[in-house]
Amino acid sequence: MTDRLISNIGPINLGLVQRALREVSGATALLAGLTAGVSYLMGFAFPRIQERILERGGPTAAMMRFRAAFLGEESAAALPAQIAAGIQWSHPVLLALVFAQIIVVCTRVPAGETERGTIDVLLGLPVSRWQIYVSETLVFLLTSLVMLLAAAGGAYLARASVNPQVLAPWEGVQRVLCNLACLQVAMIGVVCLFSTLSERRGRAVLAAVTVVLVWIIGEFFGGLWEPAERFEWLSALHYYKPLAVLRAGELPTTNMLVLLIAGVVAWVAGGIILSRRALTSV
Amino acid sequence: MPAIETLELTHAYGSRRAIDHVNLSVPEGSIFGFLGPNGAGKTTTIRVLLGFLHATDGAARVLGQDCWRASRSIKTDVGYVPGDLRLWPWLTGHSALGLFGRIRGTDIRARGQKLADRLGLDLSLKVRRMSKGTRQKLGLVLALAHQPRVLILDEPSSGLDPLVQDEFRLMLREAADAGRTVFLSSHTLGEVEDLCDRVAIVRKGKIVANDALSALRARAGLQVVAHFKPGAEPRAAELPIGLVQDQPAPGVAIRPGEWRGRHTGAVPELLRFLAARTVLDVSIGKPDLETMFRAYYTIGEPIEPIEPIEPIEPIEPIEPETPSPTPLKPEART
Numbered sequence: 001m002t003d004r005l006i007s008n009i010g011p012i013n014l015g016l017v018q019r020a021l022r023e024v025s026g027a028t029a030l031l032a033g034l035t036a037g038v039s040y041l042m043g044f045a046f047p048r049i050q051e052r053i054l055e056r057g058g059p060t061a062a063m064m065r066f067r068a069a070f071l072g073e074e075s076a077a078a079l080p081a082q083i084a085a086g087i088q089w090s091h092p093v094l095l096a097l098v099f100a101q102i103i104v105v106c107t108r109v110p111a112g113e114t115e116r117g118t119i120d121v122l123l124g125l126p127v128s129r130w131q132i133y134v135s136e137t138l139v140f141l142l143t144s145l146v147m148l149l150a151a152a153g154g155a156y157l158a159r160a161s162v163n164p165q166v167l168a169p170w171e172g173v174q175r176v177l178c179n180l181a182c183l184q185v186a187m188i189g190v191v192c193l194f195s196t197l198s199e200r201r202g203r204a205v206l207a208a209v210t211v212v213l214v215w216i217i218g219e220f221f222g223g224l225w226e227p228a229e230r231f232e233w234l235s236a237l238h239y240y241k242p243l244a245v246l247r248a249g250e251l252p253t254t255n256m257l258v259l260l261i262a263g264v265v266a267w268v269a270g271g272i273i274l275s276r277r278a279l280t281s282v
Numbered sequence: 283m284p285a286i287e288t289l290e291l292t293h294a295y296g297s298r299r300a301i302d303h304v305n306l307s308v309p310e311g312s313i314f315g316f317l318g319p320n321g322a323g324k325t326t327t328i329r330v331l332l333g334f335l336h337a338t339d340g341a342a343r344v345l346g347q348d349c350w351r352a353s354r355s356i357k358t359d360v361g362y363v364p365g366d367l368r369l370w371p372w373l374t375g376h377s378a379l380g381l382f383g384r385i386r387g388t389d390i391r392a393r394g395q396k397l398a399d400r401l402g403l404d405l406s407l408k409v410r411r412m413s414k415g416t417r418q419k420l421g422l423v424l425a426l427a428h429q430p431r432v433l434i435l436d437e438p439s440s441g442l443d444p445l446v447q448d449e450f451r452l453m454l455r456e457a458a459d460a461g462r463t464v465f466l467s468s469h470t471l472g473e474v475e476d477l478c479d480r481v482a483i484v485r486k487g488k489i490v491a492n493d494a495l496s497a498l499r500a501r502a503g504l505q506v507v508a509h510f511k512p513g514a515e516p517r518a519a520e521l522p523i524g525l526v527q528d529q530p531a532p533g534v535a536i537r538p539g540e541w542r543g544r545h546t547g548a549v550p551e552l553l554r555f556l557a558a559r560t561v562l563d564v565s566i567g568k569p570d571l572e573t574m575f576r577a578y579y580t581i582g583e584p585i586e587p588i589e590p591i592e593p594i595e596p597i598e599p600i601e602p603e604t605p606s607p608t609p610l611k612p613e614a615r616t
Contacts, residue, residue, distance in 0.1 A: 004388060007384060015384030125386065126357040126386060127354060276336075281364075
């Protein structure tokens with residue numbers, strides 16, 4: 001006689017969660033470690049660079065122009081501590097690590113599973129496609145939180161060795177982290193959508209990387225080239241402005257809502273596609 | 283209620299119909315053989331039954347429930363082994379039983395261990411280190427461990443050695459004896475012949491035969507293998523009604539004087555025809571599944587239902603027109 005086990009909590013299947021955690025834990029641990037290290041180095045280096053610039057009489061005109069493109073026009077009036085933190089949390093290396101983790105993790109199901117043929121086994125089990133999607137998404141969110149905490153942890157540790165005069169208040173950094181969490185949600189939604197549309201993981205990854213590049217380039221060129229400014233609103237990065245958050249001293253609720261809604265809409269669209277499409281190993 | 287039922291089931295990949303108006307009815311507690319070569323539509327049918335694919339037209343039901351809408355609840359009672367089983371490489375046999383049990387909400391470890399012992403499977407091995415046959419064994423253990431009411435097996439014994447195949451067949455028989463239904467898609471005709479109560483043959487997405495094996499055999503008529511004196515083989519125009527020469531299978535060499543065919547007419551006619559010729563040897567018997575299968579797949583042969591043969595009348599003594607060099611020894615094969 002077989003024993004009954006608790007397998008489902010609402011739409012979440014614990015076995016699927018266990019499986020997904022086992023699959024993504026290695027990559028997430030590696031990328032989280034890297035992120036913590038990079039965040040520590042940035043938190044250590046950027047305030048010191050600001051300190052040196054101040055000692056040498058302030059930034060040059062070229063530096064100001066590049067900074068404005070990178071951080072927005074408000075950088076001209078920002079304090080050195082805010083600029084240091086603003087550069088750290090907008091830095092492409094940090095964002096690339098955060099996005100890479102999402103792309104690696106979220107393209108596994110269904111694109112990755114379809115490509116390697118394990119989707120037949122997965123769908124042969126008594127779980128609905130929505131259960132698979134919801135259970136996997138729970139793991140995506142958990143591992144993204146790990147990445148966020150790693151970035152925050154690295155930055156927090158670096159603060160101990162930085163001159164307080166060039167150190168942004170921790171409350172402000174926490175608000176930036178909230179904004180970054182919403183950006184992660186938007187990214188998860190978009191990558192899940194691409195994954196449900198693809199039968200090959202490579203294609204889903206390529207589509208996601210292309211979108212991220214378009215976001216970054218669009219946002220960067222929007223600050224430098226007027227015609228590109230009209231399309232800035234299409235970039236998720238347009239709703240993630242660390243420097244503005246640090247200066248305003250309050251949560252960017254509108255931007256956060258836009259990111260959350262975009263993420264949820266893309267995620268639901270992905271779920272609907274997954275629940276309706278033909279799904280077998282290729 | 284049939285365990286598996288399809289009504290005019292059709293699935294198309296774009297403009298190509300993989301299965302075309304397939305009608306199947308698999309009674310509960312039976313072992314049903316589903317035969318066809320690669321690309322005939324077997325796997326597509328199975329994928330529709332399991333809710334991986336949406337039927338383009340028609341309906342498919344397992345245990346009375348719609349395969350697409352009730353896919354999740356159906357699979358509580360279904361065990362499935364895909365043709366090319368691929369599992370997550372980090373799993374071991376033990377962790378696979380734990381994980382599948384957790385997903386199913388049933389502890390299947392004890393029963394899984396018993397099944398693994400029967401198949402000689404080492405559950406401590408990681409999937410990435412398993413050979414195809416070992417992986418297939420694990421797939422069978424995972425499909426059978428929760429004691430499903432319906433087993434859907436797509437080429438399950440590929441890669442298994444002959445001794446394990448015997449044990450596997452025994453396990454399927456035990457499952458059927460316990461009232462479970464087995465839907466077995468296979469290329470191994472001997473396996474199907476040994477196990478199955480009923481057989482369906484699919485060709486280019488259409489069912490060309492669907493009946494009990496005994497009924498298929500009866501319909502297929504008699505298999506005739508005769509050795510004539512070289513050069514004395516009969517021409518097509520000389521054959522009696524109901525006797526048709528088989529087209530040789532590609533790559534199979536025919537010896538001089540050897541003649542193979544099927545006879546669906548009256549037996550006395552056949553014997554009279556043979557007695558009138560110089561026959562060195564002859565074998566007349568019921569065809570095996572392979573012969574029947576080949577008959578449906580003879581290259582270029584249109585799909586035609588085979589008419590049932592008339593009941594065999596008692597054979598009258600035959601007066602040979604010319605003396606035969608060797609006595610005619612009809613030998614019935616079963």
